[in-house]
Amino acid sequence: MKVLLSGNEAIAHGAHAAGVTIATGYPGTPSTEILETLSRYEEVDASWAPNEKVALEVGIGASLGGARALVTMKHVGLNVAADPLFTLAYTGVNGGIVIISADDPGMHSSQNEQDNRYYAKAAKVPMFEPSDSEEAAFLVDEAFKISENFDIPVIVRTTTRVNHSKSLVDVDIERVVKETGYEKNAKKYVMIPANAKERRRLLESKLDALAEFSEGFSGNRVEWGSRHIGFITSGISYQYVKELYPDASVLKLTMTYPLPRRLISEFIGQVDEAIVVEELDPYLEDQIKAWGLQVTGKQYIPNIGELSPDIIALGLGSKDEEVEPSGEDELPARPPVLCAGCPHRGVFYVLRRLKLIVTGDIGCYTLGVLPPLESMDTCICMGASIGNAMGIQKATGRKDVVAVIGDSTFIHSGITPLIDIVYNQGVSTVIILDNRTTAMTGQQDHPGTGTTLKGAESRELNLEKLVRAIGVESVRVADPYNLKAVKQVIKEEIEKEEPSVIIFRRACLLVEKSNAAPFAVNEKCNGCKVCLKLGCPAISWEDNKAVIEPSQCTGCEVCVQLCKKDAIVKYQ
Numbered sequence: 001m002k003v004l005l006s007g008n009e010a011i012a013h014g015a016h017a018a019g020v021t022i023a024t025g026y027p028g029t030p031s032t033e034i035l036e037t038l039s040r041y042e043e044v045d046a047s048w049a050p051n052e053k054v055a056l057e058v059g060i061g062a063s064l065g066g067a068r069a070l071v072t073m074k075h076v077g078l079n080v081a082a083d084p085l086f087t088l089a090y091t092g093v094n095g096g097i098v099i100i101s102a103d104d105p106g107m108h109s110s111q112n113e114q115d116n117r118y119y120a121k122a123a124k125v126p127m128f129e130p131s132d133s134e135e136a137a138f139l140v141d142e143a144f145k146i147s148e149n150f151d152i153p154v155i156v157r158t159t160t161r162v163n164h165s166k167s168l169v170d171v172d173i174e175r176v177v178k179e180t181g182y183e184k185n186a187k188k189y190v191m192i193p194a195n196a197k198e199r200r201r202l203l204e205s206k207l208d209a210l211a212e213f214s215e216g217f218s219g220n221r222v223e224w225g226s227r228h229i230g231f232i233t234s235g236i237s238y239q240y241v242k243e244l245y246p247d248a249s250v251l252k253l254t255m256t257y258p259l260p261r262r263l264i265s266e267f268i269g270q271v272d273e274a275i276v277v278e279e280l281d282p283y284l285e286d287q288i289k290a291w292g293l294q295v296t297g298k299q300y301i302p303n304i305g306e307l308s309p310d311i312i313a314l315g316l317g318s319k320d321e322e323v324e325p326s327g328e329d330e331l332p333a334r335p336p337v338l339c340a341g342c343p344h345r346g347v348f349y350v351l352r353r354l355k356l357i358v359t360g361d362i363g364c365y366t367l368g369v370l371p372p373l374e375s376m377d378t379c380i381c382m383g384a385s386i387g388n389a390m391g392i393q394k395a396t397g398r399k400d401v402v403a404v405i406g407d408s409t410f411i412h413s414g415i416t417p418l419i420d421i422v423y424n425q426g427v428s429t430v431i432i433l434d435n436r437t438t439a440m441t442g443q444q445d446h447p448g449t450g451t452t453l454k455g456a457e458s459r460e461l462n463l464e465k466l467v468r469a470i471g472v473e474s475v476r477v478a479d480p481y482n483l484k485a486v487k488q489v490i491k492e493e494i495e496k497e498e499p500s501v502i503i504f505r506r507a508c509l510l511v512e513k514s515n516a517a518p519f520a521v522n523e524k525c526n527g528c529k530v531c532l533k534l535g536c537p538a539i540s541w542e543d544n545k546a547v548i549e550p551s552q553c554t555g556c557e558v559c560v561q562l563c564k565k566d567a568i569v570k571y572q
């Protein structure tokens, strides 16, 4: 039976069919739904790790224990997990390990658009790139076999379009579980230099064998058509090429590390002109050129952003007069905003008033950078806010440097930089915006919520106790809906000659719905616009007066506290 599945659902399905028993990862768009889907299978132990490095390390342990392990993350997550990855290539696996790297060309929801194909080459591990859901399911299953046959971890690299688009997948594949059991083997798994040197040489011979495998792998295939132009492509770009040039010859590469050199060379030799169509960097093109083969690519196809049939047609326009961009109107932009009633809003309002240096981090609260709140000075990567604050404080000598970080992000990578502040005698204030969830990626649980991915009750990480144990003595907890309290506690803490942590705690409204009655604006409104400075999407401006949309207002009362005219009252 074939059913319509997203790429993420298909990957989960493929992993289930492959007999995966342990699956772990850290949320991150566009990868998140893979583990959420897998968690519905009773027979799969699916869990959120505190970060991607821990996820991969658990995956490695599971593999050594004999299980097939799936580890999922978004592209930048692989930066966090890179340390174990590079050495895992040396040790190899026991049960198969497949790592999903979900890349985000176009940065729909990411801070950069790094091309993770280079990770496969740099870490020396095989990589596969599906072009649709059916292939994603097939490749995950296949990747486990390759992982075990070649004793190596495998990366399956997807991109947002593949993760989130739906296509038909055969779901009648039977689940086969194969567990190999644990066997002590220090020479293989303890990477002291003496052992690592041997494994390093072995890895090179595995790559030679994998390159040979790549030549005959069914996913690397030629689809012959006109020999005037031959396209070399992979992933979602393959779909675009087929849509635009159904009659052209195409070499579809599905195993993109190691590449099948002979297959590519023979293909190029049989077409008049070979063009590489690939998203982001000239990963394929550079390698093919390095072999001394004649191809073009990036001279026509942009290396920035997501591709589309239109962009490719435009780029190759001079070559194919018949293909014109469709010229469809762009959809109107809908910039993201903090939700009405978001507990982060009041904190940013106060931070702006106080004119502090605010080092920011990644999560819903990053939207505090946008007007009218405009109260964030930096945002680099998860966990960076705290180290950034320490550095700015050291360089400027200013005490009024505040790091702002979400609860999930603090647990992910905020703990070690806080240790640095304490250890190296910093005095910055760290604000943890504890909304009791990982809101940005769709409200996933984390150690601080006390509930697992499977919905089981677990021990809740106590942030106050944790930061005290690190050595922070000034630890305050306050309600972010109370603007006076927010202002007072921040002012007091930045004055101190010691590190301090403020936890503003209030659940995200998408997790705990509000039952409070909405508010409305009455005739006392004098049009001062102070309530508009909150940037609440429930408040708008009509006929020189503020207006609150009752269906959007959550009754948080933050705007009520700002109105000097008592013009914001319960909706009647």
Ligand SMILES: Cc1ncc(C[n+]2csc(CCOP(=O)(O)OP(=O)(O)O)c2C)c(N)n1
Residues within 6 Å of the ligand: 026, 027, 028, 029, 052, 074, 076, 077, 078, 080, 110, 111, 362, 363, 364, 365, 382, 405, 406, 407, 408, 409, 410, 433, 435, 437, 438, 439, 440, 441
């Ligand atoms: C290394 C890395 N992994 C995952 C992500 C995806 N991501 C962005 S923010 C975030 C966590 C947000 O949760 P939290 O810090 O609690 O803030 P909230 O969105 O709830 O305000 C995640 C998982 C990322 N950007 N980088």
